Amino acid sequence: MTGAQPRRRTPVAHATQERVAPERPAAETQHPAPGVARTVLPGGLRVVTEHVAGARSASVGLWVEVGSRDEPALGAGTHGAAHFLEHLLFKGTRRRSARAIAEEIDAVGGDLNAFTGKEHTCFYAHVLDRDMPLAVDVLGDVVLDAVMAAADVELERDVVLSEIAGRDEDPEDLLADDFDALLFGAHPLGLPVIGTEETVTGMTRDRLADFHDRHYGPARSVLAVAGNVAHADVLAAVTEAYGSRLDGPATAWHRGAQTAPGAPADRLSVRDEDTEQAHLMLGVPSLARPDERWPALQVLSTVLGGGMSSRLFQQVREQRGLAYSVYSSTTGYADTGTLAVYVGCAPERLGAAAAVVSGELGDLAAHGITAAELARAQGQLRGELVLGLEDTSSRMTRLGRRELDHGGLDRATDLATTLERIDAVGADDVASLASELLAGPRAAAVVGPYGDVDELPGEVQEMIT
Numbered sequence: 066m067t068g069a070q071p072r073r074r075t076p077v078a079h080a081t082q083e084r085v086a087p088e089r090p091a092a093e094t095q096h097p098a099p100g101v102a103r104t105v106l107p108g109g110l111r112v113v114t115e116h117v118a119g120a121r122s123a124s125v126g127l128w129v130e131v132g133s134r135d136e137p138a139l140g141a142g143t144h145g146a147a148h149f150l151e152h153l154l155f156k157g158t159r160r161r162s163a164r165a166i167a168e169e170i171d172a173v174g175g176d177l178n179a180f181t182g183k184e185h186t187c188f189y190a191h192v193l194d195r196d197m198p199l200a201v202d203v204l205g206d207v208v209l210d211a212v213m214a215a216a217d218v219e220l221e222r223d224v225v226l227s228e229i230a231g232r233d234e235d236p237e238d239l240l241a242d243d244f245d246a247l248l249f250g251a252h253p254l255g256l257p258v259i260g261t262e263e264t265v266t267g268m269t270r271d272r273l274a275d276f277h278d279r280h281y282g283p284a285r286s287v288l289a290v291a292g293n294v295a296h297a298d299v300l301a302a303v304t305e306a307y308g309s310r311l312d313g314p315a316t317a318w319h320r321g322a323q324t325a326p327g328a329p330a331d332r333l334s335v336r337d338e339d340t341e342q343a344h345l346m347l348g349v350p351s352l353a354r355p356d357e358r359w360p361a362l363q364v365l366s367t368v369l370g371g372g373m374s375s376r377l378f379q380q381v382r383e384q385r386g387l388a389y390s391v392y393s394s395t396t397g398y399a400d401t402g403t404l405a406v407y408v409g410c411a412p413e414r415l416g417a418a419a420a421v422v423s424g425e426l427g428d429l430a431a432h433g434i435t436a437a438e439l440a441r442a443q444g445q446l447r448g449e450l451v452l453g454l455e456d457t458s459s460r461m462t463r464l465g466r467r468e469l470d471h472g473g474l475d476r477a478t479d480l481a482t483t484l485e486r487i488d489a490v491g492a493d494d495v496a497s498l499a500s501e502l503l504a505g506p507r508a509a510a511v512v513g514p515y516g517d518v519d520e521l522p523g524e525v526q527e528m529i530t
Contacts, residue, residue, distance in 0.1 A: 094296065098479040101464070102296035106303065108311040109284030113464045114299050115291040117457055123292035124461035125200040126189040127208050130287075130469050131280040133260075134183045134253040134398075142267055145260015146276040148181040149225055149268055154188070154277075155179070156217035158210045161203070163217075169203060177203070181258055184398060185469055191458055194293035198302035201288070205306045208281055218270045225265050232259060236344045236512045237409075239336060243510040244346040244405065247334050254398060283310060287468045291460035332508040332529045335515050343415040343513035347422060347528055348405030349502050354397035354470055360486045361494040362395055362404065365502075367442040368434050368495070369393040369425065370406055374441060376425050377406065387418040399470075404502055412513055416522030423528045430503035433496025446487050454480070 094104040100116045136143040155177075157163045170177045175192035188208050190200035232238045242257040249255030260268075290299050304311065352362050370377035370393030381391045388410035396403045406426075410418050434442075453459050507529045515521050 094300075098481075103468070104296070104300060106283070106300075106311050108307075109282075109286075110303070110307070110311060111287045111468055112296075112300060112303055113287060113289050113468050114294055114296045115460050115464055116294060116296075117292050117460060120293045120457050121194055122191060122457050123194045123197040123200065123290060123294050124189065124191050124457040125197060125204060126187050126287075126289045126461045126465045127204040128287040128289060128465040128469055129186045129188075129208065129281055130184070130285045131186055132182045132184040133256055133258040135280065136256075136276070137253050142264060142269075142272060143276060144256055144264040145225070145258075145268065146273055147186055147280075148259050149221065149265065150273060150277055150281075151179045151181045151186060151188075152221040152224060153213055153217060153273065154207050154211040156221065157212050157214065158206045159212060160206055160210065166203060166207065169199060173199060175200065183254055183258060185466070187462075187465060189458075189461065197290065197292070197294055197299065198306070201290075201299070201302040202306035204288075205303070205310075208286070209283075209307075209310055211277075213270060213274055213277065215270045218268075218273065222265060222268065225260070226262060229259055229262055229265065232257075236338060236340050236342070237407075239338070240344045240346050240407075240510055240512045243334055243336055243512065244348065244508070245403075247331060247508045247510050248348065248350060248403060249401075254401070283307070287465050289461045289465035289468065291464060292457040332506060333511075333518055333521075333526065334509075335511045335513075335518050335521055337516050338512050338514065340513050341411075342409050343412040343511065343515075345408045345410075345415060345419065345509060345511050345525065346405055347408075347419075347507055347509040348403050349505060349507050351395060351402040351404040351502055352397065353400050353402055355399070356397075356402075358494070358498055359397065361490045361498050362402075363446055363487070364439065364442045364490050365429070365434075365495050365499055366393045366395045366404060367445055368438045369429060371442065372445055374445075376429075377422060380425060381408065381418055381421050385417070385421065387414045387421065391418070391422075412515075415511075415513070416524040419522065419524040419528050423524070426503045426507075429499045431500070433499055434492055436492060439490070439492045439495065443487055443490065447484055450480070450483065450487075 092104045092106050094102050096102050101113065103111065103113045105111050132147055133144070136146050155163060155166060157166070161169070166177070170190060170192070173192055173196040175190055175196060177190045179186070179188040188204050190204060192200045245257070246255045288299075288303060352358055367375065369375060370391060372378065375393070377391045377393065381387050382389065388408050390409040391407065393404070393406045396405075406422055408418050408422060454463065509525060509529050511521060511525065518526070
C-alpha cells in the first residue's frame with residue numbers, strides 16, 4: 066500500500082434501502098481460461114472472476130487504472146493525489162459514514178484495505194463467500210460515491226504527512242524512491258507515489274475532487290473477484306450495487322502517450338543518513354511490461370539474485386559474508402521497466418560488496434547463464450507462481466493486474482500459458498537480454514553514512530562506468 070497503514074474500519078449498523086436493479090442489455094461473457102469469466106458491462110466496467118474450488122472466502126478488488134504517473138497531466142500541485150485519495154475515499158459516502166463502512170466489514174469478519182502504485186490503485190476486501198455482495202457494494206460505494214468532505218481532507222492530510230515522515234525513517238523506502246528519481250529523472254515515473262510534504266500540504270479539496278472525477282469512473286475500473294463465487298452472482302451483485310452508475314456508453318480509456326524516460330543525467334546519488342548499514346540499489350532501465358521477453362527477464366533476475374542459490378546470494382553472502390540481504394528485482398510499466406540489485410551491508414564492506422556485484426553483472430553480460438542455472442530458475446519461477454496462487458487474494462490480484470496490464474488477453478490470464486512461456490525460455494534468450502541490458506549505463510543510489518558521492522568507496526563509483 067505504498068507504505069500506507071492498513072485501513073482501520075469502523076462499525077455502524079447500517080440499514081440499506083432495498084434497490085431494484087434496472088434492466089440492461091445483456092453483456093457478452095468470455096471465458097479466457099478455465100474457471101475464469103470476463104464481462105464488460107454498460108458504462109465500461111470490466112468484471113473478471115475466478116471460481117476457486119474448495120475456497121470458503123471471496124477476495125474482491127476494485128482496480129482503477131490511475132496512479133502517480135498520471136498526476137502531472139492535471140498540472141502542478143497534483144503529485145500525491147492518487148495516494149491521498151486512497152485514504153480519503155474511506156472517510157464516508159452519501160450512504161455510509163466512515164464508521165458504517167468499518168462496522169459493516171467488521172461485522173462479517175472481513176478485511177478492507179487499499180494500495181496505490183504508479184499505474185494502478187486497488188481497493189479490496191476479503192470476506193466469506195456469502196458476503197461477496199456486501200464487499201462489492203461497499204467497494205463500489207467508496208470508490209464512486211465518496212463525499213470527500215473538506216474536514217476529512219484536513220484529517221487525512223495529517224495522516225499522509227505522518228506516513229511520509231515514517232517513510233523518511235526507513236532507509237530501504239528512501240533508497241527505492243532515490244533510485245527511481247535517478248533512473249527516470251523528471252519523468253512522472255521518477256516521482257514517489259506517496260507525494261512530498263510540500264505537495265501534500267498544498268493539496269486542496271477541489272484539486273482532489275477534480276482528479277477523482279476525471280479518473281475514477283467505471284470505464285477505467287476493473288472488478289476482480291476470486292473465491293467460491295459464480296460469475297453470474299457477481300454480475301448480479303454489481304448490477305444491484307452500482308445501479309445507474311452503469312448507464313452510459315462503455316467508452317474505453319487509454320493512458321495518453323507520454324514522453325519515454327531518457328537516460329539519467331546523473332547516475333550516482335547518495336543520501337547521507339546515520340544508519341548502521343549502508344544500502345545500495347544498482348540497476349538499469351529494462352523491459353516494458355508488454356515486451357514478449359519478460360519470461361527471459363524473470364529467468365535472468367532469478368539467476369542473478371532471486372533466491373538462496375542465486376549468484377549474488379552465493380557470492381556476496383554465503384562465500385564472502387559481505388551482506389545479510391542481497392537480491393535482484395524487476396519492475397514493469399507500460400512503456401519501460403527496471404532491473405535492480407539491492408545490497409544492505411556494514412558501511413565498511415560496501416566497496417567489497419559492490420565489486421562482487423559488478424563482477425557478476427559483467428560476467429552475465431559477457432557469458433550468459435549455464436544450462437543448470439536455466440533449469441533451476443525455471444523450476445523456481447514455476448513453483449513460486451503456482452504456490453503463490455493458493456489463496457484467493459493472490460488470485461484476485463493476478464486477475465486485476467492482468468486485466469489492466471494486458472486487456473484481458475487469453476494468454477495473459479491462462480496460468481498454463483504463463484508456465485509454458487517460462488519453459489520456452491532458452492539460455493540464448495537470457496544471454497542476449499543480459500548483454501543488451503547489463504552492458505549499458507548503470508545507475509546507483511546509496512543511503513548511508515556518507516557525506517557525498519566523493520566519500521563513497523571507489524568500487525561503488527566504478528560500478529556505473
